[in-house]
Amino acid sequence: MIRFASRPRPRGRWHRVFAPSSSPAGLAGWGILMAVAYGVVHALGWREHTGFLSLTASPGLSLGETTPRGTVYLLLHFGAVLGTPSLLLAGLLLRIWVHFIPTKRSGSPVT
Amino acid sequence: MKPDEFPGSEPPNAIPPAYTPHPWAAVACLALAVIGVLATARFRYSPPANDAPWFPGVCPTAKALAGHQLRVWADPARRDAGVTQLRQSNPEWDFMGRTFLVMALGEIGLRDPATAAENLRTVDQIVRSTLRLEARDGPFVFLMSYARHGPYLTQPVHSLFVDGEITLMLGVRARLARAATATDPDTLRAYRDELAVRSTALARGLAEAPDGFVESYPNECWLFDHAFAFAALRLADRELGTDHRELARVWLERARTTLREPTTGLLHSSFTRTGRALEGPEGSTLWLTAHLLEAIDPPFARGLYQDTREYLARRLWGFAWSREWPVQLRTGADIDSGVVVPLVDASPSGSGFALVAAAGFGDAPFLRELQTSVGLAAFPIRDGGALHFAASNGVGDAVLLYALTVGPLWREICESDPNRIPQTTDIR
Numbered sequence: 001m002i003r004f005a006s007r008p009r010p011r012g013r014w015h016r017v018f019a020p021s022s023s024p025a026g027l028a029g030w031g032i033l034m035a036v037a038y039g040v041v042h043a044l045g046w047r048e049h050t051g052f053l054s055l056t057a058s059p060g061l062s063l064g065e066t067t068p069r070g071t072v073y074l075l076l077h078f079g080a081v082l083g084t085p086s087l088l089l090a091g092l093l094l095r096i097w098v099h100f101i102p103t104k105r106s107g108s109p110v111t
Numbered sequence: 112m113k114p115d116e117f118p119g120s121e122p123p124n125a126i127p128p129a130y131t132p133h134p135w136a137a138v139a140c141l142a143l144a145v146i147g148v149l150a151t152a153r154f155r156y157s158p159p160a161n162d163a164p165w166f167p168g169v170c171p172t173a174k175a176l177a178g179h180q181l182r183v184w185a186d187p188a189r190r191d192a193g194v195t196q197l198r199q200s201n202p203e204w205d206f207m208g209r210t211f212l213v214m215a216l217g218e219i220g221l222r223d224p225a226t227a228a229e230n231l232r233t234v235d236q237i238v239r240s241t242l243r244l245e246a247r248d249g250p251f252v253f254l255m256s257y258a259r260h261g262p263y264l265t266q267p268v269h270s271l272f273v274d275g276e277i278t279l280m281l282g283v284r285a286r287l288a289r290a291a292t293a294t295d296p297d298t299l300r301a302y303r304d305e306l307a308v309r310s311t312a313l314a315r316g317l318a319e320a321p322d323g324f325v326e327s328y329p330n331e332c333w334l335f336d337h338a339f340a341f342a343a344l345r346l347a348d349r350e351l352g353t354d355h356r357e358l359a360r361v362w363l364e365r366a367r368t369t370l371r372e373p374t375t376g377l378l379h380s381s382f383t384r385t386g387r388a389l390e391g392p393e394g395s396t397l398w399l400t401a402h403l404l405e406a407i408d409p410p411f412a413r414g415l416y417q418d419t420r421e422y423l424a425r426r427l428w429g430f431a432w433s434r435e436w437p438v439q440l441r442t443g444a445d446i447d448s449g450v451v452v453p454l455v456d457a458s459p460s461g462s463g464f465a466l467v468a469a470a471g472f473g474d475a476p477f478l479r480e481l482q483t484s485v486g487l488a489a490f491p492i493r494d495g496g497a498l499h500f501a502a503s504n505g506v507g508d509a510v511l512l513y514a515l516t517v518g519p520l521w522r523e524i525c526e527s528d529p530n531r532i533p534q535t536t537d538i539r
Contacts, residue, residue: 022137047501050490053450054459055200056504059192063200081155081487082148089144094137 024095031087038080046073153429156486163478164470164518169219169226172482173515175498176508177219180212182497183505184233193505203272204506206253209237210276210339211509217283218516220290221523227291234284241277250274254328261329264384269316272327275340278313281306282346286520289350303350310347313340314355322385323365331389333381334370335396337362338403345406346524359407367411375422375437378415391440394423394433394461398468402517405471406524416472423461424477430487431480433461457484463507466514471521478514485511 049070057063197204220227250270285302288294324332344355369386377392404412422437435458469478490501
């Protein structure tokens with residue numbers, strides 16, 4: 001009983017939610033996910049919808065229909081061209097961190 | 112509490128698990144990575160070294176943009192679709208797209224004389240189509256609907272927006288016809304006669320305006336349109352041997368005193384016929400105005416360019432863009448500004464016209480940074496040898512094309528040495 005009670009306190013919710021993502025593999029996974037999502041909307045031809053930035057509707061659509069698709073494309077584009085390399089690089093840096101700066105076991109297993 | 116502070120708290124045969132570092136380590140690595148990616152992103156999006164108007168010939172991006180525009184004008188179905196798309200948002204854009212394409216084709220024709228005859232055919236097609244529409248529906252065909260909501264103070268109705276740009280188109284056509292050696296003398300004479308009629312009427316309208324300002328919309332005058340009108344008159348002077356310099360000088364003197372915005376010293380964008388300000392300084396007006404005013408007063412134009420750059424240009428890590436309004440005079444987005452991108456306050460139209468001004472004034476570093484932003488955020492679409500930008504539209508593409516070709520024709524209008532390609536300068 002005593003040993004059970006003295007187990008390390010579990011980390012908070014924030015840690016439980018984000019710890020898996022903050023591993024090297026987790027960061028790279030998010031980066032790849034962003035790239036895949038961007039690839040999907042690009043393959044769907046949503047690049048044309050970014051004309052909403054110049055208040056120009058895509059052929060056959062109203063500006064109100066163009067804007068949400070263009071916004072999604074815009075966000076995923078920047079996610080892929082800036083976010084993906086950042087996440088992959090961050091994953092690499094973290095890997096190096098773990099390798100060269102051994103940390104005490106934090107209680108969060110790699111997922 | 113950490114597990115290894117409690118020896119014996121784990122079963123003796125447990126496999127030591129791999130552990131992640133603390134999330135703050137991930138945050139630190141991510142911050143470092145973001146800074147690294149942002150700081151080096153320019154290398155992925157910067158244009159080729161020769162993609163600028165100060166190199167002889169026509170640069171690769173301009174060739175590709177012109178290829179797309181010429182394809183559109185050669186195909187009636189595509190042209191109608193493009194025009195409909197533009198007019199659905201703003202009839203002005205259809206008209207301005209024509210003007211900038213004509214100006215760019217004029218520049219290309221003078222840069223590469225082998226293209227002059229083909230470009231002249233397209234320019235003539237655009238001019239005829241424009242005049243046909245204007246003859247059928249009057250200037251309202253190229254104006255937003257509110258032009259019909261109130262009476263013009265000056266009768267009969269004329270819009271300086273329409274008159275100025277049509278005169279400029281006619282001037283470019285006449286100049287290009289001289290460059291295209293196969294143009295027969297009768298055609299050339301007809302082009303010049305048409306230019307003479309228009310430029311005379313334009314000059315008369317400006318000279319007779321009670322306070323020097325001419326309406327584009329009912330009791331609404333635009334700095335942009337006056338600058339276009341005087342550039343058109345200077346081109347007409349070159350082609351016809353007329354001289355409107357005094358008219359331009361008087362107008363500019365009045366404009367610089369009446370239209371000065373007190374906080375920034377920049378010029379108001381729109382105003383009533385008596386010069387009462389309606390809208391303050393805007394990027395979508397000032398950049399192009401600075402460029403066009405070089406035709407009538409180069410030192411003043413350069414000063415306006417530098418002031419506009421000081422208040423509206425934003426530069427970061429090899430990228431640049433334009434705000435629509437100075438920080439001190441921020442207002443809401445409108446049809447002229449386009450969607451202002453939050454956080455960075457980037458105005459698509461302001462940034463587009465900043466390209467023209469940077470190219471015209473030979474501001475190489477700023478132009479390059481603006482082009483880098485275009486590479487990142489304008490979403491190029493290549494189709495064979497043709498190029499257009501998804502985030503832009505017909506007028507935006509034509510403006511960029513003009514920015515990348517401005518040179519010999521513009522130098523002629525400014526009465527500089529026509530053989531001189533704009534040189535880069537170090538504007539800080």
